[in-house]
Amino acid sequence: MRNRWLSPIAVVMLAAVIVLGAAFDPSGLAAPYTWTGADLLPVAGLWQVAAPAVYVPLLLAGVGALAWVVAREGAPLRTALLVWGAVVWSAMAAKLMMSLVMAFGDVVYLAWSTGFTGVKAAIFGLPVLAATWLTQLLRRRLTPPPSSSTSPGSGTGPAAAPASFFPPVSGPGWVAAGVAVVLGALVGGVWWGGSPVGYAIGDSPLAPAPEAGPLGRLAAVALLGVTTWALNRRLGTTASPRAVVAGISALGAAATLGLVQAAIGLPGDLAGGDTFWAPAIMLRLAPALSFGALLAFATAALVALLPATLPARRTALVPARTGFTISAAIWMAAVVGAAALAIPLPQPGTATAQPPHTKGLTLSADRRIVDADGNEVLLRGVNVNQLEDYFQKFPDKAVTRPLTEADFVGMEQMGFNVIRLALSWSALEPQPGHYDPAYLARISWAVETAAKHGLHTVIDMHQDAWGKGVNAAPGTTCENGSPMHGWDGAPTWADRFDGAPKCEFTGRDISPAVARAFTNFYQDRDGIQTRLVAAWGMLAERFASEPMVAGYDLLNEPGFGEAPPITSGVLLGRYYDRAIKAIRAGEKRGFPHLIFFEPSVLWSGLGFEVSVPKDFTDDRLLVFAPHLYNESITIDQGTGVTITSIERGFDLASRAAAYYGAGLWSGEWGWFGDAASAPIKRYTDHEDRHRIGGAFWVWKQSCGDAHAGAESTTGGNLMIEDCATGKYLPPPPEYVAELSRPYPRSAPGRLTGLTSDQASLTAQGEGAGCGLDVWFPGGARPVVRSAGLTGVAARQTPGGWRIIGCARGAYTLTAHR
Numbered sequence: 001m002r003n004r005w006l007s008p009i010a011v012v013m014l015a016a017v018i019v020l021g022a023a024f025d026p027s028g029l030a031a032p033y034t035w036t037g038a039d040l041l042p043v044a045g046l047w048q049v050a051a052p053a054v055y056v057p058l059l060l061a062g063v064g065a066l067a068w069v070v071a072r073e074g075a076p077l078r079t080a081l082l083v084w085g086a087v088v089w090s091a092m093a094a095k096l097m098m099s100l101v102m103a104f105g106d107v108v109y110l111a112w113s114t115g116f117t118g119v120k121a122a123i124f125g126l127p128v129l130a131a132t133w134l135t136q137l138l139r140r141r142l143t144p145p146p147s148s149s150t151s152p153g154s155g156t157g158p159a160a161a162p163a164s165f166f167p168p169v170s171g172p173g174w175v176a177a178g179v180a181v182v183l184g185a186l187v188g189g190v191w192w193g194g195s196p197v198g199y200a201i202g203d204s205p206l207a208p209a210p211e212a213g214p215l216g217r218l219a220a221v222a223l224l225g226v227t228t229w230a231l232n233r234r235l236g237t238t239a240s241p242r243a244v245v246a247g248i249s250a251l252g253a254a255a256t257l258g259l260v261q262a263a264i265g266l267p268g269d270l271a272g273g274d275t276f277w278a279p280a281i282m283l284r285l286a287p288a289l290s291f292g293a294l295l296a297f298a299t300a301a302l303v304a305l306l307p308a309t310l311p312a313r314r315t316a317l318v319p320a321r322t323g324f325t326i327s328a329a330i331w332m333a334a335v336v337g338a339a340a341l342a343i344p345l346p347q348p349g350t351a352t353a354q355p356p357h358t359k360g361l362t363l364s365a366d367r368r369i370v371d372a373d374g375n376e377v378l379l380r381g382v383n384v385n386q387l388e389d390y391f392q393k394f395p396d397k398a399v400t401r402p403l404t405e406a407d408f409v410g411m412e413q414m415g416f417n418v419i420r421l422a423l424s425w426s427a428l429e430p431q432p433g434h435y436d437p438a439y440l441a442r443i444s445w446a447v448e449t450a451a452k453h454g455l456h457t458v459i460d461m462h463q464d465a466w467g468k469g470v471n472a473a474p475g476t477t478c479e480n481g482s483p484m485h486g487w488d489g490a491p492t493w494a495d496r497f498d499g500a501p502k503c504e505f506t507g508r509d510i511s512p513a514v515a516r517a518f519t520n521f522y523q524d525r526d527g528i529q530t531r532l533v534a535a536w537g538m539l540a541e542r543f544a545s546e547p548m549v550a551g552y553d554l555l556n557e558p559g560f561g562e563a564p565p566i567t568s569g570v571l572l573g574r575y576y577d578r579a580i581k582a583i584r585a586g587e588k589r590g591f592p593h594l595i596f597f598e599p600s601v602l603w604s605g606l607g608f609e610v611s612v613p614k615d616f617t618d619d620r621l622l623v624f625a626p627h628l629y630n631e632s633i634t635i636d637q638g639t640g641v642t643i644t645s646i647e648r649g650f651d652l653a654s655r656a657a658a659y660y661g662a663g664l665w666s667g668e669w670g671w672f673g674d675a676a677s678a679p680i681k682r683y684t685d686h687e688d689r690h691r692i693g694g695a696f697w698v699w700k701q702s703c704g705d706a707h708a709g710a711e712s713t714t715g716g717n718l719m720i721e722d723c724a725t726g727k728y729l730p731p732p733p734e735y736v737a738e739l740s741r742p743y744p745r746s747a748p749g750r751l752t753g754l755t756s757d758q759a760s761l762t763a764q765g766e767g768a769g770c771g772l773d774v775w776f777p778g779g780a781r782p783v784v785r786s787a788g789l790t791g792v793a794a795r796q797t798p799g800g801w802r803i804i805g806c807a808r809g810a811y812t813l814t815a816h817r
Contacts, residue, residue, distance in 0.1 A: 003071040003072070003079075003135070003136065003139060004071070005135065005139075006067050006068070006071035006079070006083070006132060006135060006136070007064045007065075007067040007068040007071055008064075009131055009132070009135055010063055010064065010067040010083055010086075010087075010128050010131070010132060011060050011063060011064040011067070013127055013128045013131045014059070014060060014063055014087065014124075014125070014128050015060060016127075017032065017124045017127055017128070018031075018032050018033045018056060018059075018124075021033060021124065022034070022035040023035075024480075025505075026480055026501075026505055026512050026515075027505055027506075027510045027515065028562065028563070029510070029564070030120070031120075031124075032059075032091070032117075032120055032121065032124050033051060033052075033055070033056060034051060034515075034562050034563060035051075035052075036500045036501070036512035036513075036515050036516055036562060037499070037500050037501050037512050038497070038498040038499055038500035038512065038516040038562075039498045039499040039500075040052070044520075044523075044525050044526075045523060045525070046101050046102075047101060047102040047103075047519075047523050048523075050098045050101040050102045050563075051098060051562075051563070054094070054097055054098045054101050055094045055095060055097070055098035056094075058090070058093065058094035058097055058098075059090050059091055059094040061090075062086070062089070062090030062093060062094060063083075063086055063087050063090045063128070066082075066083070066086035066089070066090060066244060067083050067086055067132075069241045069244050070082040070083060070086070070241060070244060070245075075136075076132075076133050076134075076136035076137040076140060077133060078234070078235055079132060079133075079136050080129045080130075080132040080133035080136065081129070081235060082235055082244070082245070082248055083128060083129065083132045084122075084125050084126075084128065084129040084132070085248035085251055085252060086244075086248065087121055087122075087124075087125035087128050087129075088118050088121045088122050088125060088251065088289065089247065089248060089251055089293060089296055090121075091114075091117050091118065091120070091121035091125075092114040092115070092117050092118045092121070092289065092290065092293045093114075093293065095113075095114045095117040096110060096111055096114050098563075099113065099114070099563075099566050099570075102523075102563060102566050102567075102571075103566050103570040103571055103574075105570075106570045106613055109196070109569065109570060109613045110566065110570065111290060111293075111294065112191065112195055112196070112287065112290050113196075113290070113565045113566070113569065113610065114289075114290050114293060115285070115286030115287050115288070115289040115290030115291075115293075116282075116286045116565070116610070118286065118289030118290060118292075118293065119282055119285055119286050119289060122255075122289075172232060172236070172242045172243075172245070172246045172303040172306065173228070173229045173232035173233050173236075173246070173249075174229065175246070175299070175302055175303055175306065176228045176229065176232050176246040176247075176249055176250055176299040176302075176303060177224075177225040177226070177228045177229040177232075178225070179228075179250070179295065179298050179299045179302055180221070180224040180225050180228040180250055180253055180254075180295050180299065181221040181222070181224055181225040183294065183295055183298060184220060184221040184224045184225075184291075184295075185217055185221045187291075187294075188220065188221070188224075188291060189217075191287055191290070191291045191294075192261075192284075192287050192288075192291070194614075195287045196565070196569065196610050196611055196612075196613065196614070196659075197283045197286070197287065197608075197610055198287075198659065199652060199655035199656040199658070199659045200279075200280070200283050200608050200652055200655070200656075201261075201265060201280060201283050201284050202265070202268070202655070220257060223253075223256070223257055223260065224253050224254065224257055224295075225253075227249075227252070227253035227256045227257070228246075228249050228250050228252075228253040228295075228299070229249075231248075231249035231252045231253060232245055232246055232249040235248065235249060236249075242303050242304070242306070243300040243301070243303045243304035244300065246299045246300055246303040247296035247297065247299055247300030247303075248296065249299075250292060250295035250296045250298075250299040250300075251289070251292040251293060251295065251296040252292070253292065253295070254288045254289065254291050254292025254295055255285065255288055255289055255292055257288055258284050258285040258286075258287070258288025258289065258292075259281075259284075259285065259288075261284045261288070262280065262281045262284045262285060265280060265284065266280075272645050272647055272648045273642070273645050273647075274642045274643060274644055274645035274648055275636075275641055275642065275643050276643060276644055276645070276648055278643070279606070279608065279643060279644075283608075359372055359545070359547040359591050360372065360546075360547040360548075360549070360550075360591055360593055361377060361456070361550050361551070361593075361594055362592075362594070362621060363594070363620070363621055363622075363623075363662075363663050364376070364750070366750070367657065367658070367661060367662060367663050367664070368663060368750055369594070369623065369663050369665070369693075371746060371771070372547075373769060373771055374748075374749070374767070374769065374771075375746040375747060375748055375749075375767075375769060375771030375772075376744075376746065376747045376748075376749065376750050376751050376765070376767075377417075377693075377745070377746045378417075378691070378692070378693040378743055378744055378745065378746075378747075378751075379417060379418040379456060379458075379550060379665060379693035379694075379695075380415075380416060380417060380418065380687075380693040380694065380695075380743055381411065381416035381417060381418035381419050381420070381455065381456075381693075381695050381696070382411060382416055382419060382420070382695055382696045382697075382698070382699045382718065382739075383419070383420045383422060383460075383668060383695045383696065383697045383698045383699060384403065384407070384419045384420065384421050384422065384446070384698075384699050384700075385400065385422045385462070385698050385699070385700070385701065385705075386400045386401060386402065386403035386407070386699075386700060387400075387403065387421065387422065387423060387424070387427070387439075387442055387443065387446065388400060388422050388423070388424050388427075388462055388488050389424035389426045389427040389468070389488055390424075390468075390487070390488045390704075390705060390706045391468040391471060391485060391486030391487055391488060391706050392704065393485050393486075393704070393706045393708075394703075394704045394708075394710065396704075397702065397703050397704025397723075398702055398704045399702055399704045399705060399706065400700075400702050400704075400705070401700045401701075401702045401715070401721065403442075403446060405449055407699065407700065407719075408449050408450055408452070408453040408455060409453060409798070410719070411450075411453065411455060411699070412453040412454055412455065412797075412798050412799065413798045413799030413800075414736070414739060414740040414777075414799060415740050415742075415743070415775040415777055415799060415800055416455060416739075417454060417455060417456060417745050417775075418455060418456040418457070418458060418550060418693065418695065419446075419450050419455050419456075419457055419458070419695070419699075420457075420458045420460050420553065420667060420668075420695040421443070421446055421447070421450075421457050421458065421459055421460060422460045422462035422556070423443060423459065423460065423461055423462060424462060424463075424488055424489060425461060425463070425467075425489060425490055425491060425494075425532060425535065426467060426468060426488070426489065426490060426491040426492070427439045428440070428535060429491060429531065429532075429535055430491060431491075431493065432493055432531055433531070433534075435535070435538060440542070443459075443539075444542070447459075447543065447546060447548065447549060450548065451546075451548035455548070456548050456549070456550040457548060457549050457550060458549075458550050458551055458552070458553055458596055458667075458695070459539065459543070459549060459551075459552050459553065460553035460556055460596075460667070461532070461536070461552075461553065461554060461555050461556065462488065462489065462556040463487075463488060463489025463490060463555065463556050463557070463558075464487040464488050464489060464508070464556070464557070464706070464707075465484070465487040465489075465508040465509055465511065465514050465559075466487065466489055466490055466495075466513075466514045466517045466518065466559060467486070467487060467488060467489040467490035467491065467492070467494070467495065467517075468486040468487065468488060468489075468492065469486065469490070469492040469495040469497075470484050470486055470487065470495075470497070470502055470511065470513050470514055470517070471484060471485050471486035471502065472484045472485070472502035472503065473502075476501075476502065476503070478501060478503035478504075479503075480501075480503060480505045481503045481504040481505040481506065481511070482503065482504050483502065483503055483504075484502045484503060484504055484508065484511055484513065484514075485706065486706070487508065487706055488706065489556075490517070490521075490528075494521070494528040494531070494532075495517060496516070496517060496520035496521075496525050496526070496528065497513045497516055497517055498516050498520070500512040500513040500515070500516040501513060507605070507635070509557075509559060509560075509601045509605070514559055515559065515560070515561055515562045516562060517559070518558070518559035518560070518561040518562075518567065519561040519562045519563070519567055521575075522561055522567045522571035522572060522574075522575060523571070529575055529578070530578075532579070533575070533578045533579050533582045534582065536552065536554070536579045536582045536583050536586070537582035537583060537585055537586040538586065539552070539583075539586070540552065540582070540583040540584075540585075540586030540587050540593070541586035541587070541589070542586075543590075543593075544586060544587040544588070544589050544590025544591070545589065545590035545591070546590075549593055550593070550594055551593040551594030551595055551596050551621075551623065552579075552583055552593060552594075552595060552596065553596040553597075553598070553625060553667060554575075554576055554579045554580070554595065554596070554597050554598075555572075555575070555576075555579075555598065556598065556667075557598065557600070557601035557604055557627065558572050558598065558599075558600050558601065559600065559601060560600040560601065560602055564600065564602070564610070565610040568599075568600035568602070568609075568610070568611075569610055569611065569612055569613065570612070570613060572600065572612055573612030573613050573616030573617075574616070576597050576612060576616055576617060577616055577617045580595055580617050580619045583595070584619070592621055593621070594621050594622075594623050594663070595617075595619060595621055595622050595623065596623045596625040596665065596667065597612070597622060597623070597624065597625060597662075598624075598625050598626060598627070598667060599611040599612075599626055599656075603626045603627065604626075604627040604629050604633070604634070604668070605629075605633075605634055605635045606634060606635060606636075606643065606644065607628075607629075607630045607634055607643065607644025607648070607649045607652065608644060608652050609626075611656065614659060614660060620661070622660060622661070622662035622663070623662055623663040623664065623665050624653070624656055624657040624660055624662040624663065624664055624665075625664075625665045625666070625667040626653050626656070626666065626667070627666065627667055627668035627669065628646075628649050628650065628653060628666045628668075628669045628683075628694070629668065629669060629670075629671065630642075630644050630645060630646045630648070630649035631645060631646050631672075631679055632669070632670065632671050632672050632673075633671050646679060646682050646683050646686060647682070647686060650686045650687075650689070650690050653666070654690055664690070664692050665692060665693055665694060666687070666692065666693070666694030666695070667694070667695060668694075668695060668696075668697045669683060669694050669695075669696060669697065670696045670697045670698075670717065670735075671697055671717065675732035675733075675734040675735050676732075676734060678734065678735075680734060680735065680738045681738060681757075683738075684738045684741065684756075685755075688743075688754045688755055688756055689754070689755075691751050691753075691754050696718065696735075696739055697717075698716075698717060698718065699718055699719055700715070700718070700719045700721070701715045701716050701717060701721075702715050702721065703715040703721055703723035714729065717732075717735075718731050718732075718735060718739070719731055720732075737758040738758070740758070740777045740799070740800070741756050741757060741758050741761075741777065742756045742760070742761035742774060742775060742776045742777065742782075742815060743756060743761070743774070743775055744763050744765075744772070744773065744774050744775075745773045745774065745775055745802075746771050746772070746773045747763065747765045747767070747771065747772055747773075747774075747807075748765060748767035748768060748769040748770070748771045748772055748806070748807040748811070749765055749766050749767010749768065749769070749807065750765060750766060750767060751763060751764070751765045752764045752765055752766055752810075753765075758777070759816060759817045760814070760815065760816035760817070761774065761776065761813070761814065761815045761816070762812070762813070762814045763812070763813045763814075764810070764811070764812050764813075765807065765810075765811055766809065766810045766811070767807055767809075768807060768808045768809070769806065769807065770791065770804075770805070770806035770807075772789065772792075772803070772804055772805040772806065772807060772811075772813070773802060773803075773804055774802065774803040774804075774813065774815065775800060775801075775802060776794070776800050776801040776802075776803060776815050777799060777800040777801075778800055778801075778817060779800075780817055781794060781796075781801065782794060782801055782803070782815040782816060782817060783815065783816055783817070784803055784813070784814070784815045785813075785814045785815075786805065786811065786812060786813045786814070787811060787812045788807060788808070788809055788810050788811030788812060789805040789806065789807050789811045789812075789813060790805065790806045790807075790808075791804070791805050791806045792804070792805035792813075793805070803815060
């Protein structure tokens with residue numbers, strides 16, 4: 001007998017959860033549905049209405065239909081679990097359809113990303129589970145028990161399941177288990193370890209991955225198969241919809257495997273002095289759920305094709321009240337063994353470098369930044385924001401301080417060899433298609449003057465919270481958060497807010513107006529993205545033959561838009577690809593420069609993120625450039641709990657770079673606050689351990705910078721300004737000591753080890769050539785010892801010493817005061 005009220009109750013409960021979530025979380029990061037308050041009309045494209053017109057209707061319809069199918073009188077908990085599984089399954093299917101409307105193509109990535117929707121659906125589906133269980137429980141208590149002649153479909157009479165743990169359904173369970181083990185062995189490793197968050201969770205010994213080896217694959221796919229079979233037996237009855245039960249069982253089995261992997265990875269996640277174990281559970285469970293959805297569709301489709309009489313058959317080999325028989329066990333072992341030893345699919349590998357050129361920096365085959373002679377180069381320096389076009393938050397204070405040659409002299413004296421030069425699109429292109437010649441001249445002057453003092457330049461298209469136009473009108477009130485003040489980045493002619501509130505929601509980057517602006521940008525509404533792509537082509541042509549331009553940072557801390565990771569993954573990757581192609585076209589008369597690309601701003605706030613697809617471009621001169629603000633300005637620091645430590649942040653960034661086959665460089669770091677208590681030494685120790693470079697934020701910040709508070713007495717945070725007098729104050733000695741510590745500016749071949757502090761250095765490497773160039777600070781000549789080097793000499797330069805030499809094979813250099 002069917003419970004006709006169950007389906008409407010499930011739909012109404014789910015609709016209520018969706019409405020409440022949209023009201024209290026306009027970001028959609030936690031809620032099931034994102035509603036920023038932006039206008040839906042006029043419709044500029046299907047993507048604009050994809051969530052209300054595709055996702056929500058399909059989600060409600062899917063849950064309603066599946067709840068109607070499983071709404072048979074039976075065990076309340078069993079029915080509730082089936083409906084809960086229906087919510088998760090429907091949410092992921094609906095999200096995939098919405099994703100394809102918003103970003104057609106990249107089907108595998110989009111299908112994989114539905115796992116995060118599945119995690120949320122499992123949480124917001126709990127009220128539906130509770131309501132279903134209570135409804136069934138009350139109905140059972142209020143309904144008189146049926147007679148002994150009840151039909152098999154009732155789930156209670158003699159024809160129903162006997163009072164044992166497993167009801168008597170045989171065929172579909174074995175079919176579902178077989179599908180699970182075969183697909184688990186063939187594609188499970190790619191789905192987990194090869195996913196855009198595979199870098200964050202590492203390789204579990206129980207992952208269904210080829211790199212886990214035969215035993216690991218065997219254990220994983222065996223768990224998938226056995227759990228699928230067991231859930232199918234536990235949830236199904238002779239009257240149950242076979243295909244739906246089989247599908248939900250496969251989904252539950254994959255989720256179980258994800259939880260087992262989380263438990264296995266827990267000891268490593270607990271290490272490191274942080275609470276990364278909490279997001280790690282989600283990062284392991286999300287790929288499991290998306291993989292489970294794939295298994296669910298495959299098993300449901302196959303079971304639906306089985307003869308209708310198969311579930312009711314009982315064989316002599318599989319009695320109703322016994323578990324595995326000998327023959328079933330042999331059959332299962334054969335399938336699992338064959339699947340576990342199946343030929344694995346190709347796994348993500350490292351990229352090969354593009355052909356070397358005679359100028360500028362490039363990448364080696366093993367992803368190190370090298371110069372034209374093959375010497376490894378560590379780019380260490382500072383961000384320069386003095387060309388940025390900030391919103392003027394304080395009318396009586398300048399937003400930036402002048403950039404003069406004295407600044408570059410100071411950087412040279414601290415031993416830096418790179419600047420990350422922040423530009424503003426609003427100043428570069430004040431009107432569509434019109435580039436400001438005076439601003440371009442300032443950029444060229446900065447690049448040339450930096451080169452004069454031995455500094456490479458990474459040209460950074462900078463933005464914070466979209467741009468100056470996000471400023472809320474006077475008198476604006478906000479139900480969620482507080483009114484926004486403008487920031488920097490996009491010109492106002494590129495603003496497309498569509499009426500979304502200009503209010504902060506737990507932070508400037510989680511503003512409804514910022515989210516809508518980025519979504520419109522990623523969708524190239526009115527050609528605004530095309531204009532920025534063209535600007536990159538123009539800049540690349542201007543610096544095509546400049547060897548001291550290290551490369552181009554395509555967009556600073558990109559916003560995640562209204563539908564991450566569709567917007568912050570697929571669509572951000574498409575913008576990157578367009579910008580790279582424009583840059584390469586502009587460089588035809590020169591040589592290719594490095595491309596620095598970033599994950600979304602969530603990485604700066606969390607220390608990890610779902611980034612762009614692995615194949616977002618076929619260009620190979622890539623440097624992954626996240627901002628390693630761990631234990632600094634990450635969201636967790638306001639709570640007193642560290643989610644991602646400095647140490648873990650370096651490990652995650654290194655693994656993510658390897659996933660892309662890219663080099664690694666920290667585009668921003670620092671901002672620790674009080675220099676005396678800052679963990680800067682831990683940061684610089686790990687910078688050495690990982691043998692990478694980065695750019696400290698920031699060289700000079702004005703007291704009128706939008707980042708500064710009205711109560712600020714100084715502007716910083718390296719070259720300090722007294723806000724009352726405008727005079728310079730001494731920089732914090734703790735920062736100076738670590739930022740100017742010794743390091744190899746370049747080294748023959750490749751570095752194999754590096755440790756340093758403000759008074760000593762030990763570097764090991766392997767290679768040939770005379771490209772050794774080590775910076776050592778201070779006025780006193782360092783004491784230098786070496787092995788495997790010839791022609792070692794130290795010459796004094798502004799602020800310190802440069803130690804040079806030639807290598808042939810393995811070498812070691814030590815220097816100290």
